[in-house]
Amino acid sequence: MSIFLTGATGYLGSYVAARLLDRSEQRLALLVRAKDEDGAARRLWESLQLHMDFDRFAELLQSRIDLFPGDLTRPRFGLETPAWQRLVATTDSVVHVAASLNRMSARLCFDVNLRGSLEVVELARAAHELHGVRRFSFVSTTAVCGERQDEVVQEDSSIDWGRRDYDPYGGTKKFAEHMVARLLPEVPVTIFRPSTVMGDTRFAATSQFDMVRATAMLARMKVIPLHPDGRHDIVPADYVGYAIADLHQRENLRHHIYHLSAGKGTETYRELMERIRLFGKVSRHVFAPALRGGFGAVAGAAAASPRALGISYAGALFKSFWPYLTFHTVFDNRRVVEELGAAPMPFGSYGSATLEFAIENDFRYPTRPWPEARASAKTPEVTPSAA
Ligand SMILES: NC(=O)c1ccc[n+]([C@@H]2O[C@H](COP(=O)([O-])OP(=O)(O)OC[C@H]3O[C@@H](n4cnc5c(N)ncnc54)[C@H](OP(=O)(O)O)[C@@H]3O)[C@@H](O)[C@H]2O)c1
16 A cells, blocks of 8 residues: 655655655655656656665665656546556555645646645545545645734634635635545545745755745845844744654644644744855845835836846745745744654754855756666666576
8 A cells, every 4th residue: 555645746745755765664656747657757856866866766666656647637637547546546645745836826726726636635535435544644834824914823723714815825725725624524634734944954955946045135135124023934844844754654643733834933034144154154134124015016016027127037036925024924833843842943053055055056956867877767777687
Protein backbone atom coordinates (compact mmCIF):
# COMPACT_ATOMS: atom_id res chain seq x y z
CA MET A 1 0.00 0.00 0.00
CA SER A 2 1.11 3.60 -0.65
CA ILE A 3 0.85 7.18 0.44
CA PHE A 4 -0.61 9.15 -2.46
CA LEU A 5 1.20 12.50 -2.58
CA THR A 6 0.48 15.43 -4.88
CA GLY A 7 2.84 18.35 -5.51
CA ALA A 8 6.16 16.50 -5.11
CA THR A 9 7.67 18.52 -7.98
CA GLY A 10 7.02 21.70 -6.01
CA TYR A 11 8.97 23.33 -3.20
CA LEU A 12 7.11 22.08 -0.12
CA GLY A 13 6.03 18.80 -1.69
CA SER A 14 9.70 17.93 -2.25
CA TYR A 15 10.32 18.34 1.51
CA VAL A 16 7.34 16.14 2.35
CA ALA A 17 8.39 13.47 -0.15
CA ALA A 18 12.01 13.49 1.05
CA ARG A 19 11.00 13.20 4.71
CA LEU A 20 8.50 10.41 4.05
CA LEU A 21 11.13 8.53 2.07
CA ASP A 22 13.61 9.01 4.91
CA ARG A 23 11.41 8.27 7.89
CA SER A 24 8.82 5.74 6.74
CA GLU A 25 8.94 2.40 5.04
CA GLN A 26 5.91 3.08 2.88
CA ARG A 27 5.80 3.38 -0.88
CA LEU A 28 4.92 6.76 -2.38
CA ALA A 29 2.51 7.11 -5.28
CA LEU A 30 3.23 10.48 -6.87
CA LEU A 31 1.04 12.43 -9.26
CA VAL A 32 3.37 14.35 -11.55
CA ARG A 33 2.52 16.55 -14.51
CA ALA A 34 4.31 14.87 -17.40
CA LYS A 35 3.56 12.97 -20.61
CA ASP A 36 4.90 9.67 -19.36
CA GLU A 37 6.82 8.02 -16.52
CA ASP A 38 10.17 8.95 -17.96
CA GLY A 39 9.22 12.62 -18.11
CA ALA A 40 7.74 12.38 -14.60
CA ALA A 41 11.00 10.95 -13.20
CA ARG A 42 13.01 13.73 -14.78
CA ARG A 43 10.71 16.39 -13.32
CA LEU A 44 10.88 14.72 -9.91
CA TRP A 45 14.68 14.69 -9.98
CA GLU A 46 14.62 18.47 -10.49
CA SER A 47 12.75 18.97 -7.21
CA LEU A 48 14.25 16.17 -5.09
CA GLN A 49 17.88 17.12 -5.84
CA LEU A 50 17.56 19.73 -3.09
CA HIS A 51 17.44 16.78 -0.69
CA MET A 52 19.54 13.94 -2.12
CA ASP A 53 22.12 12.98 -4.71
CA PHE A 54 21.27 11.16 -7.93
CA ASP A 55 22.32 7.72 -6.73
CA ARG A 56 19.96 7.84 -3.76
CA PHE A 57 17.22 9.26 -5.99
CA ALA A 58 17.66 6.49 -8.57
CA GLU A 59 17.57 3.84 -5.85
CA LEU A 60 14.38 5.25 -4.34
CA LEU A 61 12.79 5.55 -7.76
CA GLN A 62 13.33 1.84 -8.27
CA SER A 63 12.37 0.65 -4.84
CA ARG A 64 9.83 2.99 -3.26
CA ILE A 65 8.22 5.33 -5.81
CA ASP A 66 5.32 4.78 -8.20
CA LEU A 67 4.83 7.55 -10.71
CA PHE A 68 1.43 8.54 -12.06
CA PRO A 69 1.84 11.06 -14.88
CA GLY A 70 -1.33 13.13 -14.72
CA ASP A 71 -2.99 16.44 -14.07
CA LEU A 72 -5.20 17.39 -11.15
CA THR A 73 -7.57 19.33 -13.33
CA ARG A 74 -8.51 16.36 -15.52
CA PRO A 75 -11.15 13.80 -14.54
CA ARG A 76 -9.39 11.02 -12.63
CA PHE A 77 -6.18 13.02 -13.26
CA GLY A 78 -6.37 11.97 -16.94
CA LEU A 79 -5.20 8.45 -16.01
CA GLU A 80 -6.19 5.41 -18.08
CA THR A 81 -8.65 3.14 -16.26
CA PRO A 82 -6.06 0.47 -15.24
CA ALA A 83 -3.76 3.10 -13.73
CA TRP A 84 -6.68 4.75 -11.91
CA GLN A 85 -7.81 1.38 -10.54
CA ARG A 86 -4.27 0.58 -9.40
CA LEU A 87 -4.08 3.93 -7.62
CA VAL A 88 -7.43 3.37 -5.87
CA ALA A 89 -6.45 -0.16 -4.85
CA THR A 90 -3.09 0.89 -3.38
CA THR A 91 -3.87 4.26 -1.74
CA ASP A 92 -3.70 3.81 2.00
CA SER A 93 -3.48 7.53 2.87
CA VAL A 94 -3.32 10.85 1.03
CA VAL A 95 -1.15 13.95 1.39
CA HIS A 96 -2.51 16.63 -0.91
CA VAL A 97 0.09 19.37 -1.28
CA ALA A 98 -0.35 20.54 -4.90
CA ALA A 99 -1.96 23.90 -5.52
CA SER A 100 -1.80 26.99 -7.67
CA LEU A 101 -0.21 29.82 -5.68
CA ASN A 102 -0.82 32.28 -8.50
CA ARG A 103 -2.48 35.04 -6.52
CA MET A 104 -3.12 37.05 -9.69
CA SER A 105 -5.10 34.32 -11.50
CA ALA A 106 -8.57 33.53 -10.20
CA ARG A 107 -8.94 30.98 -13.01
CA LEU A 108 -5.83 28.97 -12.11
CA CYS A 109 -6.66 29.06 -8.39
CA PHE A 110 -10.19 27.89 -9.13
CA ASP A 111 -9.04 25.10 -11.48
CA VAL A 112 -6.26 23.65 -9.40
CA ASN A 113 -7.30 24.42 -5.82
CA LEU A 114 -10.99 23.60 -6.21
CA ARG A 115 -11.53 21.34 -9.24
CA GLY A 116 -8.19 19.66 -8.67
CA SER A 117 -8.77 19.11 -4.95
CA LEU A 118 -12.17 17.63 -5.75
CA GLU A 119 -10.45 15.02 -7.95
CA VAL A 120 -8.17 14.12 -5.03
CA VAL A 121 -11.19 13.82 -2.74
CA GLU A 122 -12.86 11.53 -5.31
CA LEU A 123 -9.79 9.30 -5.28
CA ALA A 124 -9.86 9.15 -1.46
CA ARG A 125 -13.57 8.32 -1.46
CA ALA A 126 -13.07 5.48 -3.94
CA ALA A 127 -10.11 4.11 -1.95
CA HIS A 128 -11.99 4.45 1.32
CA GLU A 129 -14.97 2.57 -0.05
CA LEU A 130 -12.70 -0.24 -1.25
CA HIS A 131 -10.42 -0.75 1.75
CA GLY A 132 -10.43 2.29 4.07
CA VAL A 133 -8.14 5.32 4.09
CA ARG A 134 -6.01 5.92 7.17
CA ARG A 135 -5.67 9.72 6.87
CA PHE A 136 -6.20 12.55 4.38
CA SER A 137 -3.75 15.37 5.02
CA PHE A 138 -4.56 18.59 3.23
CA VAL A 139 -1.88 21.25 2.98
CA SER A 140 -3.66 24.56 3.10
CA THR A 141 -2.37 28.00 4.10
CA THR A 142 -2.78 30.61 6.82
CA ALA A 143 -4.06 32.86 4.02
CA VAL A 144 -7.48 31.24 4.54
CA CYS A 145 -7.93 33.65 7.48
CA GLY A 146 -8.76 36.54 5.11
CA GLU A 147 -8.02 40.18 5.80
CA ARG A 148 -6.76 40.77 9.33
CA GLN A 149 -4.90 43.49 11.15
CA ASP A 150 -2.59 43.13 14.18
CA GLU A 151 -3.97 39.77 15.29
CA VAL A 152 -2.77 36.46 16.66
CA VAL A 153 -5.04 34.02 14.84
CA GLN A 154 -5.98 30.68 16.38
CA GLU A 155 -6.63 27.58 14.27
CA ASP A 156 -10.31 27.24 15.11
CA SER A 157 -11.25 30.86 14.60
CA SER A 158 -9.31 31.33 11.38
CA ILE A 159 -12.17 30.82 8.96
CA ASP A 160 -14.75 33.54 8.98
CA TRP A 161 -16.99 33.39 5.93
CA GLY A 162 -18.00 37.03 6.35
CA ARG A 163 -14.44 38.30 5.90
CA ARG A 164 -12.80 39.42 2.64
CA ASP A 165 -10.13 37.09 1.27
CA TYR A 166 -6.57 38.25 0.71
CA ASP A 167 -6.78 37.09 -2.89
CA PRO A 168 -8.22 34.23 -5.05
CA TYR A 169 -5.56 31.91 -3.64
CA GLY A 170 -6.70 32.43 -0.03
CA GLY A 171 -10.37 32.16 -1.02
CA THR A 172 -10.03 28.94 -3.00
CA LYS A 173 -7.86 27.27 -0.35
CA LYS A 174 -10.46 28.22 2.27
CA PHE A 175 -13.25 26.57 0.31
CA ALA A 176 -11.04 23.57 -0.46
CA GLU A 177 -10.51 22.98 3.30
CA HIS A 178 -14.25 23.08 3.77
CA MET A 179 -14.88 20.76 0.82
CA VAL A 180 -12.33 18.17 1.94
CA ALA A 181 -13.79 17.96 5.45
CA ARG A 182 -17.40 17.86 4.22
CA LEU A 183 -16.90 15.25 1.51
CA LEU A 184 -14.79 12.87 3.59
CA PRO A 185 -16.85 12.53 6.76
CA GLU A 186 -15.55 9.03 7.53
CA VAL A 187 -11.86 9.63 6.85
CA PRO A 188 -9.59 11.29 9.47
CA VAL A 189 -8.81 14.63 7.82
CA THR A 190 -5.88 16.78 8.99
CA ILE A 191 -5.48 20.35 7.79
CA PHE A 192 -1.97 21.86 7.79
CA ARG A 193 -1.74 25.61 7.39
CA PRO A 194 1.81 26.87 6.81
CA SER A 195 2.41 30.62 7.06
CA THR A 196 5.02 32.06 4.64
CA VAL A 197 7.56 29.30 4.03
CA MET A 198 11.10 30.55 3.38
CA GLY A 199 14.48 28.88 3.37
CA ASP A 200 15.96 25.97 5.24
CA THR A 201 17.74 26.09 8.60
CA ARG A 202 20.28 23.44 7.51
CA PHE A 203 21.50 24.82 4.17
CA ALA A 204 21.37 27.97 2.06
CA ALA A 205 19.75 26.55 -1.09
CA THR A 206 16.13 27.19 -1.95
CA SER A 207 14.14 26.44 -5.09
CA GLN A 208 11.38 28.95 -4.38
CA PHE A 209 12.10 32.61 -4.86
CA ASP A 210 9.11 34.95 -4.95
CA MET A 211 8.92 35.89 -1.28
CA VAL A 212 12.71 35.51 -0.99
CA ARG A 213 13.11 38.11 -3.71
CA ALA A 214 10.65 40.46 -2.00
CA THR A 215 12.51 40.05 1.31
CA ALA A 216 15.90 40.62 -0.36
CA MET A 217 14.52 43.80 -1.94
CA LEU A 218 13.28 45.02 1.46
CA ALA A 219 16.62 44.19 3.07
CA ARG A 220 18.41 46.33 0.48
CA MET A 221 16.10 49.34 0.83
CA LYS A 222 17.41 52.26 2.88
CA VAL A 223 13.86 53.37 3.71
CA ILE A 224 11.42 50.57 4.50
CA PRO A 225 7.75 51.55 4.15
CA LEU A 226 6.64 49.31 7.01
CA HIS A 227 6.14 49.71 10.73
CA PRO A 228 9.26 48.61 12.66
CA ASP A 229 7.12 46.71 15.17
CA GLY A 230 5.06 45.05 12.41
CA ARG A 231 5.50 41.32 11.83
CA HIS A 232 5.30 38.82 9.00
CA ASP A 233 4.98 35.19 10.08
CA ILE A 234 7.75 33.19 8.35
CA VAL A 235 8.58 29.52 8.90
CA PRO A 236 11.44 27.39 7.51
CA ALA A 237 10.63 24.75 4.89
CA ASP A 238 12.43 21.96 6.78
CA TYR A 239 10.21 22.51 9.83
CA VAL A 240 7.06 22.50 7.68
CA GLY A 241 8.08 19.42 5.70
CA TYR A 242 8.92 17.48 8.85
CA ALA A 243 5.68 18.52 10.55
CA ILE A 244 3.50 17.42 7.62
CA ALA A 245 5.29 14.12 7.02
CA ASP A 246 5.66 13.18 10.69
CA LEU A 247 2.18 14.12 11.83
CA HIS A 248 0.66 12.42 8.79
CA GLN A 249 2.26 9.16 9.91
CA ARG A 250 1.06 9.34 13.52
CA GLU A 251 -1.74 7.04 14.49
CA ASN A 252 -3.53 9.63 16.62
CA LEU A 253 -3.41 13.40 16.53
CA ARG A 254 -4.79 15.72 19.16
CA HIS A 255 -6.20 18.22 16.68
CA HIS A 256 -7.84 18.47 13.28
CA ILE A 257 -6.06 21.69 12.19
CA TYR A 258 -2.42 22.76 12.70
CA HIS A 259 -0.83 26.12 11.98
CA LEU A 260 2.75 25.54 10.84
CA SER A 261 4.00 28.98 11.68
CA ALA A 262 6.28 31.09 13.84
CA GLY A 263 3.34 32.41 15.90
CA LYS A 264 4.22 34.73 18.76
CA GLY A 265 7.91 33.96 18.16
CA THR A 266 7.74 35.96 14.89
CA GLU A 267 10.36 38.71 14.81
CA THR A 268 9.38 42.33 14.31
CA TYR A 269 10.64 43.95 11.09
CA ARG A 270 13.18 45.87 13.15
CA GLU A 271 14.53 42.68 14.77
CA LEU A 272 14.55 40.89 11.43
CA MET A 273 16.41 43.62 9.58
CA GLU A 274 18.96 43.94 12.38
CA ARG A 275 19.75 40.24 12.05
CA ILE A 276 20.04 40.08 8.26
CA ARG A 277 23.61 40.36 7.04
CA LEU A 278 24.08 40.24 3.29
CA PHE A 279 27.60 39.11 2.40
CA GLY A 280 28.81 40.15 5.84
CA LYS A 281 27.28 43.64 5.73
CA VAL A 282 24.58 44.95 8.05
CA SER A 283 22.47 47.64 6.36
CA ARG A 284 21.07 50.55 8.29
CA HIS A 285 17.35 51.05 7.68
CA VAL A 286 14.90 53.82 8.34
CA PHE A 287 11.35 52.64 8.87
CA ALA A 288 8.72 54.94 7.38
CA PRO A 289 5.27 53.45 8.01
CA ALA A 290 3.62 56.61 6.69
CA LEU A 291 4.83 55.62 3.21
CA ARG A 292 3.02 52.25 3.39
CA GLY A 293 -0.09 53.28 1.44
CA GLY A 294 1.91 55.18 -1.16
CA PHE A 295 4.30 52.27 -1.64
CA GLY A 296 1.39 49.84 -2.13
CA ALA A 297 -0.12 52.15 -4.77
CA VAL A 298 3.23 52.54 -6.56
CA ALA A 299 3.66 48.74 -6.58
CA GLY A 300 0.16 48.41 -8.11
CA ALA A 301 0.98 50.97 -10.81
CA ALA A 302 4.35 49.31 -11.53
CA ALA A 303 2.61 45.93 -11.84
CA ALA A 304 0.33 47.37 -14.52
CA SER A 305 3.14 49.10 -16.44
CA PRO A 306 4.42 47.89 -19.85
CA ARG A 307 6.99 45.10 -19.54
CA ALA A 308 9.50 47.11 -21.52
CA LEU A 309 9.89 49.47 -18.55
CA GLY A 310 11.31 46.55 -16.58
CA ILE A 311 9.44 47.30 -13.33
CA SER A 312 6.27 45.24 -13.83
CA TYR A 313 7.69 42.07 -12.24
CA ALA A 314 8.86 43.79 -9.05
CA GLY A 315 5.55 45.68 -8.93
CA ALA A 316 3.50 42.48 -9.30
CA LEU A 317 5.59 40.81 -6.64
CA PHE A 318 4.98 43.53 -4.08
CA LYS A 319 1.36 43.99 -5.13
CA SER A 320 0.55 40.31 -4.48
CA PHE A 321 2.53 40.07 -1.22
CA TRP A 322 1.71 43.52 0.19
CA PRO A 323 -1.24 42.31 2.33
CA TYR A 324 0.95 39.55 3.81
CA LEU A 325 3.58 42.15 4.73
CA THR A 326 1.27 44.81 6.13
CA PHE A 327 -1.45 42.92 8.04
CA HIS A 328 0.95 42.31 10.95
CA THR A 329 -0.85 39.13 11.78
CA VAL A 330 0.73 35.97 13.18
CA PHE A 331 -0.62 32.47 13.57
CA ASP A 332 -0.68 30.70 16.90
CA ASN A 333 1.59 27.64 16.67
CA ARG A 334 1.22 26.03 20.09
CA ARG A 335 -0.46 22.90 18.70
CA VAL A 336 2.37 21.93 16.38
CA VAL A 337 5.06 22.93 18.89
CA GLU A 338 3.43 20.64 21.43
CA GLU A 339 3.17 17.75 18.93
CA LEU A 340 6.76 18.05 17.70
CA GLY A 341 8.34 19.27 20.92
CA ALA A 342 10.15 22.05 19.03
CA ALA A 343 9.42 25.54 17.73
CA PRO A 344 10.61 26.77 14.31
CA MET A 345 13.73 28.94 14.17
CA PRO A 346 13.11 32.62 13.38
CA PHE A 347 14.03 33.67 9.83
CA GLY A 348 16.61 36.21 11.07
CA SER A 349 18.68 33.39 12.58
CA TYR A 350 19.17 31.46 9.31
CA GLY A 351 17.72 33.58 6.48
CA SER A 352 20.80 35.61 5.52
CA ALA A 353 22.24 32.47 3.89
CA THR A 354 18.97 31.91 1.98
CA LEU A 355 18.97 35.48 0.67
CA GLU A 356 22.65 35.32 -0.30
CA PHE A 357 22.09 32.02 -2.17
CA ALA A 358 19.17 33.57 -4.04
CA ILE A 359 21.09 36.74 -4.96
CA GLU A 360 24.19 34.79 -6.05
CA ASN A 361 22.08 32.55 -8.28
CA ASP A 362 20.01 35.39 -9.71
CA PHE A 363 16.86 34.02 -8.02
CA ARG A 364 16.98 30.76 -9.95
CA TYR A 365 17.81 27.30 -8.65
CA PRO A 366 20.93 25.96 -10.42
CA THR A 367 19.32 22.69 -11.46
CA ARG A 368 21.64 19.74 -12.04
CA PRO A 369 20.50 17.94 -15.22
CA TRP A 370 19.54 14.28 -15.37
CA PRO A 371 22.79 12.36 -15.97
CA GLU A 372 22.20 11.22 -19.53
CA ALA A 373 24.56 8.27 -19.02
CA ARG A 374 21.82 6.82 -16.80
CA ALA A 375 19.12 4.97 -18.69
CA SER A 376 15.48 6.00 -18.60
CA ALA A 377 13.55 6.52 -15.42
CA LYS A 378 12.36 3.14 -14.26
CA THR A 379 14.77 0.96 -16.21
CA PRO A 380 17.51 -0.45 -13.99
CA GLU A 381 20.97 0.33 -15.26
CA VAL A 382 22.25 -2.46 -17.51
CA THR A 383 25.73 -3.42 -16.41
CA PRO A 384 28.07 -5.21 -18.85
CA SER A 385 27.94 -8.44 -16.87
CA ALA A 386 24.13 -8.47 -16.82
CA ALA A 387 23.85 -7.71 -20.53
N1 LIG B 1 5.37 28.21 -0.19
C1 LIG B 1 4.70 28.81 0.78
O1 LIG B 1 5.15 29.84 1.33
C2 LIG B 1 3.40 28.25 1.26
C3 LIG B 1 2.79 28.86 2.36
C4 LIG B 1 1.58 28.34 2.83
C5 LIG B 1 1.01 27.27 2.22
N2 LIG B 1 1.60 26.70 1.14
C6 LIG B 1 0.92 25.56 0.52
O2 LIG B 1 1.87 24.55 0.28
C7 LIG B 1 1.52 23.82 -0.88
C8 LIG B 1 2.72 23.73 -1.80
O3 LIG B 1 3.16 25.02 -2.11
P1 LIG B 1 4.58 25.24 -2.78
O4 LIG B 1 5.09 26.51 -2.26
O5 LIG B 1 5.39 24.03 -2.70
O6 LIG B 1 4.14 25.50 -4.31
P2 LIG B 1 4.87 25.13 -5.65
O7 LIG B 1 6.34 25.06 -5.48
O8 LIG B 1 4.33 26.06 -6.67
O9 LIG B 1 4.35 23.66 -5.96
C9 LIG B 1 3.05 23.44 -6.40
C10 LIG B 1 2.92 21.99 -6.78
O10 LIG B 1 1.57 21.75 -7.23
C11 LIG B 1 1.64 21.08 -8.49
N3 LIG B 1 0.51 21.38 -9.36
C12 LIG B 1 0.02 22.60 -9.68
N4 LIG B 1 -0.96 22.46 -10.58
C13 LIG B 1 -1.10 21.13 -10.83
C14 LIG B 1 -1.95 20.36 -11.65
N5 LIG B 1 -2.86 20.93 -12.44
N6 LIG B 1 -1.81 19.01 -11.65
C15 LIG B 1 -0.87 18.41 -10.86
N7 LIG B 1 -0.04 19.09 -10.04
C16 LIG B 1 -0.15 20.43 -10.03
C17 LIG B 1 2.92 21.64 -9.12
O11 LIG B 1 3.28 20.80 -10.19
P3 LIG B 1 4.23 21.34 -11.37
O12 LIG B 1 5.61 21.17 -10.87
O13 LIG B 1 3.89 20.47 -12.52
O14 LIG B 1 3.87 22.79 -11.60
C18 LIG B 1 3.85 21.56 -7.92
O15 LIG B 1 4.29 20.25 -7.71
C19 LIG B 1 0.30 24.50 -1.47
O16 LIG B 1 -0.84 23.79 -1.12
C20 LIG B 1 0.30 25.86 -0.82
O17 LIG B 1 -1.01 26.36 -0.69
C21 LIG B 1 2.78 27.16 0.65
